[in-house]
Amino acid sequence: MDNSAFTLLRQPNVIFGPGKVRLLPDLIAGYGRNVLVVTGVSTLEQSGVLGKLFEQLHSRSLQYGHLTVSREPHPELVDRAVSRYRESGIDVVVAIGGGSVIDAGKSVSAMLLKSDSIERYIEGLDGCIQHDGRKVPFIALPTTSGTGSEATNNAVISKVGVDGYxxxxxxxxxxxxxxxxxxxxxxxxxAGLTAASGMDAGTQLIEAFVSPGSCRFTDVVAWSGLEHFNRSFLRACTDGxxxxxxxxxxxxxxLMSGIALANAGLGIVHGFASSVGGYCDIAHGVLCATLLASATKENILQLRQTGDNPEALTKYAAIGRLFSGCENLSQDGACDALVDTLLSWQEQLDFPRLSSYGLRSSDLESIASRTRSKNNAVELHRDQYMSILRARL
Known part of the structure; x- marks a missing residue:
């Protein structure tokens, strides 16, 4: 595969480092006098971070509204928030939280200048139209190491149920x-949130790295992220x-996972995020955690059987050597070592099975029929989808 030609999305102005949250009030003031702050329900308030921010905004005579998000954003949440704040003259939206909070803030910033429902613009829904991109400026502050939404051009919206999405x-x-x-x-x-969100980041790094849409730039970004992930993930979940x-x-x-996925696309695990995540109320990071090992195993099996995309097997092997710490493994041995490592994390961190969220064998056919993934390392079909799901039922 020739990945010498590529185009890139613009990236945010990234400010990275411990203690950098102190810069937030001045960054807000640079956009105007009226800010909407989007957070989770309680963590920031309990830590004192939120109270301190509001004191700082007040001392600068900045006006603020506060929207709390308790779960992955759904259309009604966004529409209600936009209806409440549309006429408030919001100059900037700031989201401080995990991926759901950032996606909610991103959605609100995109819809404050619109008069209709967000569902009109959600890709793949009947009758949807393309958003024109006009929005209120948006600042993202992640409090988990997971979705990389602080660097992406999309916000994930969920509606859970048999006809959900x-x-x-x-x-x-x-x-x-x-x-x-x-x-x-x-x-x-x-620990549980760290593990789930961390596996989301790890899944994104792996899927972007082996994606047919990858390029030299995304390979470098994803590999750098994988190196940092490898040395920190288990420690973040345990003694570190x-x-x-x-x-x-x-x-x-x-952060690297967000940059990589925005430019290279994602694979089958994130295809299931749409089909399974719309069917039952399972957190996105948990879904990634429970499906990554079985999906990677199936991808490698199909790559070996079909002979398609040999570069993807080479890349899986490189990750296997990195994660196992065994640099001299053959390609087959390294691919097997990658699957073994992912399975060991699955067992060590006790990732829940799909059945614990109410999924049954009888649901899998319907879910498989809705599953798509245009940037998976190898083309998969219904039987492979069912195999991946059954392994984690």
Whole structure:
């Protein structure tokens, strides 16, 4: 595959490092006097970060509204928020939280200048139209090392149920103006959330690296992220949870995953994020965590059987050598080592099975029929989809 030609989305102005959250009030003031702050329900408030921010905004005579997000954003949440704040003269939207919070803030910033529902612009829905990209400026501050949404041009919107969906509001202009990444904000994240969000970042790095849409730029970005992920993921979930260097490495890995995926695309695990995630109420990071090993195993099997995309096998092998620490493995041995490593993380960190979220064998056919992934390393079909899902039921 010739990956010498490529185009790139614009990237946010990235401000990265411990303690950088102190810059936020001045960054907000650079856009105007009226800010909408989007957060989760309680963590920032309990840590004192939110109260301190509001005090700083008040001391600068800045006006602010506050929107809380308790789950992955759904159309009604965005439409209600936009209806409430559309006439408030919001100059900038700031989202401080995990991927769901950032996606909610990104969606609100995109819809404040519109008079209709967000569902009109969500890709793949009947009758959808392309958003024109006009929005209120947006600043993203992640508090988990997961989605990389601080660097992407889309916001994921979910509606859960038999006819549900998980799809994107997308436009090149939706890349945040500023990504302020402060690893200190991630120090309090619990182990379960750290593991799930971390596996989201790891999945994105792997899928972008082996994607047919990858290029020299995304390969370098994804590999750099994989190196940081490899040395920090397990420690962040265990004895290194309070180590700022570990959290910094994971924050960097997540940021790189966002840049890589925005430009290279993602594979089958994120295809399931749409079909499974629309069918049952499972957190995106948990879905990535529980499906990555079985999906990677199936991809490698199909690549070996078909002979398609040999570069992807070479890349899987490179990741296998990195994760296993065994540089002298053959290609087959390294690919097997990658699957073994992913399976060991799955067992060590006790990732939940799909059945614990109510999925049954009888649901798999319907889910497989809705699953698509245009940037997977190898073309998969219904039988392969069913195999991946059954392995984690």
């Amino acid at each position: 998980k799809r994107s509001l997308r436009h090149p202009e939706f890349v945040p103006e500023i990504a302020l990444v402060d690893p200190e904000l991630m120090l309090g994240a619990p 949870a309070g180590d700022i260097e570990v959290r910094s490495a994971m924050a960097y890995a997540a």
